Amino acid sequence: MYDVIIIGGGVIGAAVARRLARCPLKVAVLEAQNDVANGTTKANSAIIHAGYDPEPGTLMARLNVEGNRMMGPLCEELDVPFRRTGSLVLAFGADQQPRLEELYRRGTANGVPGLRLLSGAEARELEPNLSQEVTGALLAPSAGIVDPWGLALALLENAVTNGVELFRRCPVTAVKADGENFVLTTPRGDFAARHVVNAAGVDADKVRALLESPDYTVRPNRGEYYLLDKTEGNQVSRVIFQCPGPEGKGVLVAPTVHGNLLVGPNAEAVEDRRDLGNTADALDFVRRRALQSVPGLNLRQNIRNFSGIRANTDRGDFAIETSKAHPHWLDLAGICSPGLSSAPAIADYAARLLAEQGLPLEEKPDFRPRRQAVPRFRELNAEQRAELIQKDPRFGRVICRCETVTEGEIVAALHSPVPACSINGIKRRCNAGMGRCQGGFCGPRVQEIIARELGVPMTDVLMDQDGTWVLACETKTGKEEG
Amino acid sequence: MKELVCIVCPRGCRLQVDEQNGYAVTGNSCPRGAEYGKNELQHPTRVLTTTVRVTGGVHCRLPVKTSTAIPKDLLFDAMKVADAVCVAAPVQPGQVIVENLLGTGADLIAGRGIEMA
């Protein structure tokens, strides 16, 4: 019997797991896919919002500002790349000016620190590549950028190190209420729990429906992006938003913690929450809007398009609530933007809600809050590099040329507390394949290392989730193709 | 009259071959083009390049090629032969891997050396 089972290994499930890992509880995370951080967590704007956008009084407003405040110390503790770059919301023309003032008022009401309204010229002084058409801007110094899947992985690694159990390829297929407790059916057997936290992202409504029908409706909404080469990484040094308008929240241009430039998203309601496709129209829209903010952007330096699904609901706020009929069930649903920014605050809030239902939350004395990431070779100086290779020569073998990722880092990711099991799992953990050649060169080498370290044939190594096979078969087996 | 693109060299000459007239070739820039044009319409041939399995070497596949062009319609049969071949390292460059492939007179030869692992 687990004290708490968390369904979903995205950044929200990870944050809750790590929060509960502080307590002497038996906790498990059940992840449906073969790896964690593989849903909305891996495909979003990677922004830590300041918190001026949500309407005052909402959960979003409170948890965003609180989560933003927590992010610095948290990322420091977990060795996660995070930079408080600040953000600008741009106004183009007098009719957008009131929108900035409205955001300023909201932000002030929400407790966002340091907000300032700037003239167009002042904005360009901060960001010289902004368009001449910019007439004003809202500066939010507390906004930042983070490695979103890196954050989720770090939270989970730290949770696992502190005793939380993680089960992957473990989708919950049935839920039975058993008095106050629950029995969750999965392909890996039944799991019994006193409390369940539903952090299943875009599928949270489906998971809840296994118990009872939810009173919110998930309205999946897709956003499409460009990720530009590092040659474009210095176009802006802050997150550049446009005024939220009828066409959605607006297209942003932002540096990433990896040194690239992120451009997007649009917003489009979609039926199929698995459809992570890109469309020519949406990309064209994103391109045009981004050029409006930063006319000098060279979108020919694109290295990857992707899209993510927002777990929007009809609530207009996070759907965080305990079930009325089954109060030991807690839904963390509808975690759309600013969900990533709010994650640590959501976890604290969730813990309080669980405590209200009787979960004891005393701290355990042996909790180890710090997590050390694998050394990032590319960030070291010559001396540190030399030293590292001397200790382990595998750090001298560069596998990913574009991002300078070594075999040592890849091997470490395969044996970490939440080990990688796929080529993209390696990418999320140590950046191999993130660069301009997109794994064209290092993909086969990463695959070889995975096969060798995990003792599986090359043909069994996946690109990403189950079903994403890479190789059809070996050649020259002397047999006819069946 | 038949039009062909010569594949003997990267130049890609456009050949005209007169089937009625002893397969006379025009449009070629060199004698090899004339020969190609003649052959291509009567008994086309190709050099086959592929790999065979190698064991105990620094690589697990050895690139091989036919020592001369073989009839085009034997390419897939030749692939089947290569599918079943396995050689042990070390391999010398130019080493004969399969002699007289499918009775064509062409050998399958190693395109490189492979040292023992």
Next chain:
Amino acid sequence: MANPYELIVVGGGPAGLAAACQAWEKGLRRILILERDSELGGILNQCIHSGFGLQRFREELTGPEYAGRFIEMLADTGVETSLDTMVLQIVPGEKGALHQVHAVSARDGYRVLETRAVVLAMGCRERTRGAISIPGERPSGIFTAGAAQRYLNIEGYMVGRRVVILGSGDIGLIMARRMTLEGAKVLACVELMPYSGGLMRNIVQCLEDFDIPLYLSHTITDIKGHNRVEQVTVSKVGPDRRPIPDTEMVFDCDTVLLSVGLIPENELTRAAGARMDRRTNGAMVYENMETSIPGIFACGNVVHVHDLVDYVSAESERAGAAAAAYVQGQRAEENARTVELKNGDGVSYTVPQTVRADAAGRTVEVFFRVNRVTGPAAIAVRDADGNSLTGFRRAHLAPGEMEHILLPGDLVRGASGPVTIAIEEDKGGAAQ
């Protein structure tokens, strides 16, 4: 180890090998090749098809055989090689001081090597899906043709069974044949442009031989499959290269190979501060393949993408010889008079971009590519006033084929301003 070196060559592919051999030939004795792979030969090792070396060796060789010839030549010299070694940074020496090359390997750790001269020979990489923003889902099964070639020819794996190829570059065409021979079904080769990007001979022997359809003026407009590729949609494009509605064809396939161009790999070059040419994506070079940084030379596909390795070897030998001359004290004057080669109509780039007039020998070899297919045409060389300096005839020109001409050295020395190279098509001699 002979640190400081006279010459460090970055890259042990065909360009680096030829440059190093030639530099040795010209008298340098402290030469080091740094190669990131575990063997020399570069991408030739996976190009197991034949068609290499007709110019150079007068016989048709496979990629590994061609590489083997140079590796043998190198074995007869005292050139050092450092395999499995990645160069992370090149720091040019100020005013003729030694250049520093930062390299890393498992065996030798982190090294800072010093050298009089550097030859950059890092080659190129393939353009990816991202570079051309193909719409659709992001399943597995989308490979650059070169990556699929490595899996197939070096590692012995098939990447799929039903294949659509986007782009008609030579590697894509070669892979169409290779995968067909290995039992895959290649359903189509799809080319955005109205002409092929590869050599005519490869259209014949890789596609036509196996009845693989080539769709010119078409592109992939959608990819379906949540996990692995399941289906691609191909549409016809108009003269503006935009898809035309209602021309969609659907192919059920598990694999997409991309052969949509090569990009010179110049991160080191850029970081070293060499002047770049946006048209080639390579360094600007003089007639002796020297970059804007004295003592740093570049050759092969890192300068511009070649169609034939034979030309890479020839160009790289010039670079190797020039590096040797540099080390031996023959250095260009700082304010040497230069003549710029300009791209006229129909020409998309030239290499070299600039000639040092007084250093031009008997002839200056100029490589370039045209930007459209033509019938009979003249390659016109004109001075700044439009006066003809010389001309060359061609029966046809195509962007897929690199062109080269030899300009008389006297012509360059006599030029008082930039020299323009342009294509002048014969009247009535329109494309095909």
